[in-house]
Amino acid sequence: MIQKFNRKLQNDRRILSFPAVHPCEAICPATLLASLTSLAHNICNYQSKSFATQRRNVRETIRQIAILLVFFDAIHDRGLTLSDSVLLCFSELHLTFQKIQFLLEDCSREGSRLWILVKSQHVVTQFRVLIRGIATALDILPLNSIDVCSEVKELVELVAKQARKAKLEVDSDDEHAMNRVLTTLDLLDKGVEPEFQILKWVLDYLDIKSWNDCNKEIKFLEDEIEVQCSTCDEREVPFLSSLLGFMSYCRGVVFQVLDDENRDQIDVRCIMETLSCLNPxxxxxxxxxxxxxxxxxxxxxxxxxxxxxxxxxxxxxxxxxxxxxxxxxxxxxxxxxxxxxxxxxxxxxxxxxxxxxxxxxxITRTIIPGSPAAAAAMRFLSRFLARRLFFGEGEEKNKAAYEIRLLTKSNIFNRACLIEAGTIPPLLKLLASYDRSAQENAIGALLKLSKHTSGKKVMVESGGLNPILAVLNKGLSMEAKQMAAATIFYLSSVKGYRKLIGDTPESIPSLLELIKDGTNCGKKNAVVAIFGLLLYPENKKKALASGAVQILLNILTTSDKVELIADSLAVLATLAEDAEGTFAILEARALRLIIGSLQCLTCRAGKEYCVSILLSLCNNGGDEVIGVLAKDPSLMAALYSLLTDGTSHGSKKACTLMKILHEFQETRTVRAW
Known part of the structure; x- marks a missing residue:
């Protein structure tokens, strides 16, 4: 039970925090000894792990624990009964051992090497406190009352003596490396670009030998910043941001190629860029x-x-x-x-x-850099990546696009820097690459940059619409096509660009083709992109002429994705607002399908879109449509449910449709008399 609880703490805790728990007073002596022995074994197992820093302090700590492990094993082998005073000592050791295990885990953790280096003084203080904790616990140990051999007792006394006198300090090499990092941050703070050789020396010292190693450091720093912002404890966020800028610059500049394991494995969230809702x-x-x-x-x-x-x-x-x-x-x-x-x-x-x-x-906080050093690092890196895109070889351009794609994922300031550095024009040229990876990374980077106001403008003014549409139409992969569709959606958020995109002959047909043949992600992106284009009324005619109604209706009959169906109904509702759209839906004999969707869908939004479509069909199609709806006895029940469960606007539309059907029934009754 103790070990399970400790493992849970290890999984949930933040780095350099030690939420150890004190064993309860009623714990069985055998259980306490077994748990203490297990902790000691775990600590000794860290001998085989790699420590980029704090090596001397780690060795000294593990050496002392290993000696005490001999003592615990001797007690276990002899089956000795432990007195209350011995249990008290062991209980204190158990608490200290937990904290030591946490500290060793942090010092050997992948991704935290830079952070542990710059926190060297704090880490040494923790080692010092914990070693003193061992000494304090052993001071209350009645060693003479424990029936173990004299050699073992001498070892325990030796540990107690050394723990009391231990002088743990920051290693001189660690201090030199830390000072190099801090000096580099200071130079960045003053707007001076770092020297390549210094960066390489620091990375080598920390045993960061590959792009992937560097990326783990970046992810760790990003997570730490996120945790501190979410807990409103932002005291160290500027310093963390400086380190993040430093390491991002290193990843982009020092490592010239991607690792084989990363070459085709971008973050899933980058590939599967799905638009979550119809928000202009x-x-x-x-x-x-x-x-x-x-x-x-x-x-x-x-x-x-x-x-x-x-x-x-x-x-x-x-x-x-x-x-x-x-x-x-x-x-x-x-x-x-x-x-x-x-x-x-x-x-x-x-x-x-x-x-x-x-x-x-x-991501509000990312509109400004986390620190002056982070801002400078990002500007220097943006210019470096822009040069690589303009003048680099094929693989260098691919890596630069990949870096931009990662840097712009959730950071507004990074997007602004990269746009200002001029990365959009060469990224647009890279779309014509015959290399699938390069094309995917280029369109993925452009997608992120299109979320920025100035990014949209530069993209269109640089003649980027045709290359993006070419990827949408004939991209080398489905991932590239679906990201192109998402980019079209963001461009269509600018009122003036909706007409420009719609006037390009292949735009709407290509989106409809993606709806027919794409993945669920691609279909959804294309549907939402069409919705954005339909905010310009003239594009409705072009969508109808390209067969949009039948393609969207096919989604209703073939897809099991609730959000995709709801989005398709939203586009149909927009098309149905005009007479041409109404007639296209009626000609496709979709009236029964819409009624069936209203009755079967569990999604409230989807139901309300169905009501919007039916109301438009009644308004534009007249008595012929109303008569068909009035004959369906189950329709009223579905409309009544929206009166109580729908949004205020949805309820209003359901009420209006019910009124139309009631008036039609009354008129027929009067005529019959």
Whole structure:
């Protein structure tokens, strides 16, 4: 039980925290001895592990524990009965051993080598405290009352004496390496680019020998920053950000090639870039990139979500995040018109404002760099990657695109730096590559950059629309095609680009082709991209002419993905608003299918889209459609359920449709009389 609990603590705890538990007073002596022996064995097993730093302190600690293990084994072998005073000592040792195991785990942990190096003084202090803890526990041990051989007793006394006098210090080599890192951060802080040889020396000292080793360090630092931000304990975030910038620069500059194991294994979230809902970017806060729940306008005329701009100002910023202009005042004007539009849009599409950001974490803080050193490192790295994209060989360009794809995944400042450095034009050229990996990495990087306002502009003004559409149409892999579709969606969030994209002959047909033949991820991205394009009314005719209705109806009959079906119904509802769309749906004999979907779907949003379609069909199709609906006795039950379970807008549409059907029935009854 003790060991199971300790393992749980190890899995849940943060690095350099030691949440050890004291054995209960009523614990069985045999159980305590067995657990103490097991802990000692675990600690001694760390002899075979690699320690990039703290080697001398680790050796000394393990040596003392190994001697005490001989003592524990002797007691076990003789089956001795332990007195209360011995149990008290062993209980204190058990607590200390747990903490030592935690500390050794941290010092040998993959990905934490740089962090352990720069925290050397703190780590040494922990070793010193724990060794003193062993000495304190042994001071209360009545050794003479324990019937073990004199040689074993002498060993225990030796450990107690050495533990009391132990002088654990930072190793001189560790201190030299740490100072090199801190000096480099100081230079970055002043805007000076690091020397390659110094970076290489530090990495070699830490035994970081490959791109993958470096990437593990970056992931560890990112996780630490995320934990500190989520717990509102951000004291070390600037320093962690500096280290993250340092290590990101090393990964991009020092390691020229990807490891074989990483060559074809990008983060799954990068490949399967799926648009989570039909949220036009017009309604998203430029800071958090989430739907605005309380939009307010600042002195520069830009609109932000109230909570995001308040965080921005509270952090000490005095400029407009989007324009960079200095704010004349910090007053907010509620944008009530936009708020009503967002609420209406969410009601129309079954989106809960309270849950709109559930799939993505808040990246508000990344609009500005975590520290001056991190900012400088990112700017230097952006220029380096831009040069590689322009002048590098094939594999160098591929790696540069891969790096950009990772750097832009969830960091707004990184996106801005890479756009400013001029990476978009060469990435667009790389789309024509015959190398599948290079094409995927290029379109993946462009997808992330298209989420930035200036990224969209540079992409279109650089003639990027045709290369992106070429990947959508004839990409070397399905992953490339589906990322191209997602990029089209983000570009279509700009009002002026919807017409431009729609006027390109192959855009809508290519998206529809992806809906027919793509993966579920590809289908969803294409459906949402078409929805974005339909916000420009003229594109509806082009979608209808390309056979959009039948392709979307096929989704309803063949797919088992609830979100994909709901998105398809949303697009059909938009098409049905006009007479041409209504007639196309009726010609496809889809009326019964829509009614069946309304009755069978478990998704509230999908049901409300069905009601929207049926209401449009009634308004545009007249009595012929209404008559068919009125004859279906099960339809009313489905509509009644939405009156109580639907959104306010969905309930209103269901009520309107019920009224139309009731009036039709009454008219028929009057005529019969």
């Amino acid at each position: 970017d017009d309604f998203r806060c430029p800071i958090s990139l989430e739907l605005m729940t309380d939009p307010v306008t600042v002195a520069t005329g830009q609109t932000y979500d109230r909570s995001s701009i308040q965080k921005w100002l509270k952090a000490g910023n005095t400029t407009c995040p989007k324009t960079g202009e200095k704010l004349k005042n910090t007053e907010f004007v509620p944008n009530t018109a936009l708020k009503k539009l967002i609420q209406q849009f969410c009601a129309d599409h079954g989106i809960s404002l309270g849950k709109s950001g559930r799939h993505s974490r808040d």
